[in-house]
Amino acid sequence: MVKKGFPAVHFYDQDFVDLYEKTWAWLQDSWKSGNSKNGFPKTYFNYPESTTVSQFESILSTFFLVYSNSQFPACPSLDLFYSKQEEDGAIRGIYNESDGKPVLEGDNPEGVHPPLFSWAEYNLYHKEGNKKRLKEIVIHLEKYYHWVEATFKQANGLYKVPLSATMMETSPRKDAYYTVDFNSQQAVNALYMSELGDILNDKEMSFKYKRKYFSLKTRISSLMWNHEDGIYYDIDKDEKQVKVKTIASFWTLLAEIPNEERACLLIDHLTNPESFGTDNPFPSLAASEPDFSEDGEGCRGSVYSPFTFMVVKGLEKYARYELARECSIRHLYFMLDTLHPEGSEAGNIYEAYKPNSDGPAKSSSNDSFPRPVFLAYTSIATVTLVIENILGLYISLPRKTVDWIMPTLEIMGIENLSLKRNLITILSNKSGRGWEIRLESEKLYYFTINILDEHKKKTLPIPSGKCSMLIDKL
Secondary structure, three states: OOOOOEEEEEEEOOOHHHHHHHHHHHHHHHEEEEOOOOOOOOEEEEOOOOOOOEHHHHHHHHHHHHOOOOOOOOOOHHHHHHOOOOOOOOOEEEOOOOOOOOOOOEEEEOOOOOHHHHHHHHHHHHHHHHHHHHHHHHHHHHHHHHHHHHHHHHOOOOOOHHHHHHHOOOOOOOOEOOOOHHHHHHHHHHHHHHHHHHHHOOOHHHHHHHHHHHHHHHHHHHHHHHOOOOOOOOEOOOEEEEEOOOHHHHHHHHOOOOOOOHHHHHHHHHOOOOOOOOOOOOOOOOOOOOOOOOOOOOOOOOHHHHHHHHHHHHHOHHHHHHHHHHHHHHHHHHHHHHHHHOOOOOOOEEEOOOOOOOEEEOOOOOOOOOOOOOOOHHHHHHHHHHHHOOOEEEEOOOOEEEEEEEEOOOOEEEEEEEEEEEEEEEEEEEEEEEEEEEEOOOOOOEEEEEHHHHHHHEEEEEEEEEEEEEEOOO
């Protein structure tokens, strides 16, 4: 059985390790109990001060809760929303904790949020290996997809939603009618629905969503791409591009929409300090935009961990592992600066950060922004980016594989990570015999080591027990 405790990470900068460990301690306070009145699960994750639950935040939470060694369950965050699904497939973005009823605001009467359940479920499947769960919940995912399609898809094949549905309500894109982020998110939805069809060996489902994916991809590519500027734009009601560069453009990477040539032009923006390559990657608005604010001002320049996470996962799709890692490390350093400020004031971590200087973002119109210890956003950096992009570990339980992508050899690793009922430890260290990787496992799995700067890649079966490998012998 899984031992008590969370997996331990090892890294040359102990501050990163401390922040990772602090996150698990903070998360203890983020659990609430459902009741007969609201119909929520027995326990579910939420911000302690919140009186509502958010679909976007709940989906994000699954990406870090899966690394808790089952100390904190990830599935209730999604099951809460499936249990509220309506007859026509609708799942609203926000529900009240008091009575469990949806909160439908004037500018978003349908209460739609980014449609990302299938992405979260695909990730859960590879981390927990529960195929039975997929068989049970796929009906919810299908009904939800078709509700989004029936409610928001327009005659031109693109989706029209309120700006608040993109989670970037304060972004200066008022002329946007068809937003690049929501359309790309629905493409992500279709892409992973097709993947889930493959996992369930349902060829009809796989083909149906693949067709929907390519149809949407074609429309985004033809109407939203601007070759001269090397970026995707929102378009207005007349299908003319609204030339405001926002972080929303990079959902296209996660949706695998650009070809390699376009991806290169788009990714160039991420390293350009005049665009999205600010000191703290990546701002919600390009630094060259007239509305850009060095204080953040909501989505006018603030750096939000979920959007940085989204860009990093998009970079992975195009094998830009070094850039993904470098930007993850830079983002974590800005979080550490507010946790350990100079002087006597107490430190904290926040919902959003300034793009080019230390400290949390500011808003002249919202006194409660940014929220401190807002774990739905921050933990996706302090846990998931640390394990997957700074350490470089990619895990698939059903495939019994662990890939370790290391830009360069460093002293780092993970200890007692649970792969279902199998605890594994992977550590790299320098010994008298050179660089050595020590492995420990209770069951056999397949381990791939990929050291980018040495062009060394090797896949080996790792038996139960302890073993080690010398890098020089690869």
